Amino acid sequence: MLKYLTEKSPSEIDVLIIGGGLVGGCLAAALADTPLRVGVVDHAVPKIAPSNAFDGRAFAVSLSNKKLLQAVGLWGTLNETSAPIRDIRVSDGSSMFFLHFDHKVVGEEPMGFMVENIYLRQAIYALLEKKKNIRKFSPNFVRHLQRDRSGAVVRLSDGQEIRAQLVVGADGRESQIRKECGIGLTSWNYNQTAIVCTVQHGRGHSYIAQERFLPSGPFAILPLHGEPKEAANRSSIVWTERNEIAPSLRVLSEKDFLAELAVRFQTFLGELKVVSPVYFYPLKLQFARCVIDRRTVLIGDASHSMHPIAGQGLNMGLRDVAALAEVLVDAYRLGMDIGDTAVLQRYNKWRRFENTMMIATTDVLNRLFSNNIGPLRVARDAGLAIVNSISPLKRHIIRHAMGLTGNVPKLLEGKPL
Ligand SMILES: Cc1cc2nc3c(=O)[nH]c(=O)nc-3n(C[C@H](O)[C@H](O)[C@H](O)COP(=O)(O)OP(=O)(O)OC[C@H]3O[C@@H](n4cnc5c(N)ncnc54)[C@H](O)[C@@H]3O)c2cc1C
CATH class of the missing domain: 3.30.9.10 (D-Amino Acid Oxidase, subunit A, domain 2)
Structure with missing residues (x-):
């Protein structure tokens, strides 16, 4: 039986998310209107983080992830500050061959949206501030993590203690939670x-x-x-x-x-x-050797960080959010312990294959195209021309980029949990 770290009675929480960035913040938003008690720990002060100097990135967010952001209440202001991606044009250096993906091949909706980091962070911050049932513990980091079959106890840098059923590592590429669990990385x-x-x-x-x-x-x-x-x-x-x-x-x-x-x-x-x-x-590839451990699960860049060649890192993180939120809410409804290995295994099975495939695809694409080797250039130009001329194949690639293929969690279809 797990002993508390100090005599003081710790806060009781169901899901404690470490890292309230893009992926962790979205998970908190996804769970905000469920009966689960949620807490978010971030070592940055969220209010000052989204300043202009913070980060210049803008993300290509797939259509299905736009539906997720909408379903969890984050799309409101983003509607005004994002841009639809109607078409995508891919070319190889100065070659005359190119690939053109037109959204109309699939329907009227755009293939995705360009969302600027600053606006997404502001939307997350505003929503988490509004949701009084989400407990915020920032600025803070985890000083000690103790887990056993009955639960986890986390001691924060300010001395507070939190008892949780599940700890979610959403703390990015350098994840402290991943290191605490002794989970190794494949990386280069x-x-x-x-x-x-x-x-x-x-x-x-x-x-x-x-x-x-x-x-x-x-x-x-x-x-x-x-x-x-x-x-x-x-x-x-x-x-x-x-x-x-x-x-x-x-x-x-x-x-x-x-x-x-x-x-x-x-x-x-x-x-x-x-x-x-x-x-x-x-740029670096990183892939956690496993994403679940006792009462702990990794999501987003803590679990997989990939080359931005296809703009998929955040998209995969948001798909982690949709799958994990659904698994946890289903388990709660069935009266199960949400930190139980059987529950976490369902998440693992759901996400592991797609994340592995995406990391491999981005890696191969980068190796294939980032060079000037004559025979490779000829082969890839032929490839671009062939794909461009096969409509069903192009249609499949567009649907994939929109996030509409595979075993899609409810939130990615814009449905409530
Ligand atoms: C140049 C570039 C372009 C990209 N373009 C795209 C794109 O177009 N589309 C796309 O889908 N993806 C893109 N990505 C990938 C995307 O940026 C990442 O996948 C995404 O930011 C990961 O989000 P995250 O929340 O997992 O991690 P992060 O954004 O790193 O957030 C981690 C959070 O955890 C907090 N934290 C860290 N350590 C601790 C700790 N010890 N204790 C407490 N809190 C902690 C941090 O303060 C932060 O808030 C791009 C990446 C790059 C580099």
Whole structure:
């Protein structure tokens, strides 16, 4: 039987989420209107975190994850600040072959939405503040984690103790919870850095996302919202460079940086201007060897961190949220112990295969396209041309990108738990 760490009676909670970022925050939102008692611990003060200087990323969120954000009450303000992705155009360097994915092949809805990190974080913060039944323990981190068959007791850095049925590690790539559980990683460096910034261009982007495969890595131009809507002319750039080159780009003057950017961007959208700070993200693959442990489960980047080539890291994390929330609520309704291994195994089986496949796919795509090897170039150009000409295959790829394939949890269909 588990003993409390001190004599003081600890707070009683069902699900204690460590990491109230994008994925952990969404899980809290998903569980907010269920009978489960939820707590969120984050070492950052959430109110000051979403400042402009915090992070320049914008995420391509699939249509099914937009439905999840809507179902858990996070989409409201994002409707005004996100941009639909109508089409996607993929090309290989200067090759004449390309792939064009048109959303109309599947229906009227866009393939996904570009959501800026700052707005998603603000939406999560506002919702968690409103939900009085979600207990917030920030700024704080876990000083001690003790678990046994009857529950978990967590001691926080400010001395508070919390007794929980389940501890969720949503604390990102460097997950402390993963380390506490002794869960190992499969990981390697890509020797690539993603350079992220926002640009403004002379002409509207028509809500088309562009991905160019250049020898040093993919270069993505992703449409952002803007006014007037029909002529929105801001885009998010994710420019992948080899690690040997990235530091020299960091020290360029604004004018020289713009000149380097313009070579890759090309002139199809008119005059170009960088309108944000420039951020550098070293890229690494990480995959936790398992995602469940006694009364503990990992979600989001704590469990899998992948190359941004296909914009899938957050999407996979949100799919973790949808599956875990459904598993926990089902178990609660059946009167089961939500921290029991059998319950956590259901989550593990649901998510493990898809996460493994996605991590492998992004890795292979990056290896295949981030080079200038002649025979490979010929093979992939042939591949682009063939896929572009087979309508059923294109349709399947679009449905996959929209998150509409596989065993879809209720929240991804916009249904309540
Ligand atoms: C350049 C780039 C572009 C990307 N583009 C896309 C895209 O288009 N689409 C997409 O789906 N994905 C994309 N991703 C991936 C996406 O950014 C991540 O998958 C996502 O941010 C993971 O969210 P998370 O909540 O799991 O982790 P994080 O966002 O890292 O959040 C972790 C949270 O835990 C807190 N925390 C950390 N440690 C502790 C601790 N010890 N104690 C308490 N709290 C702690 C942190 O403060 C934070 O709030 C991109 C990634 C990069 C690098």
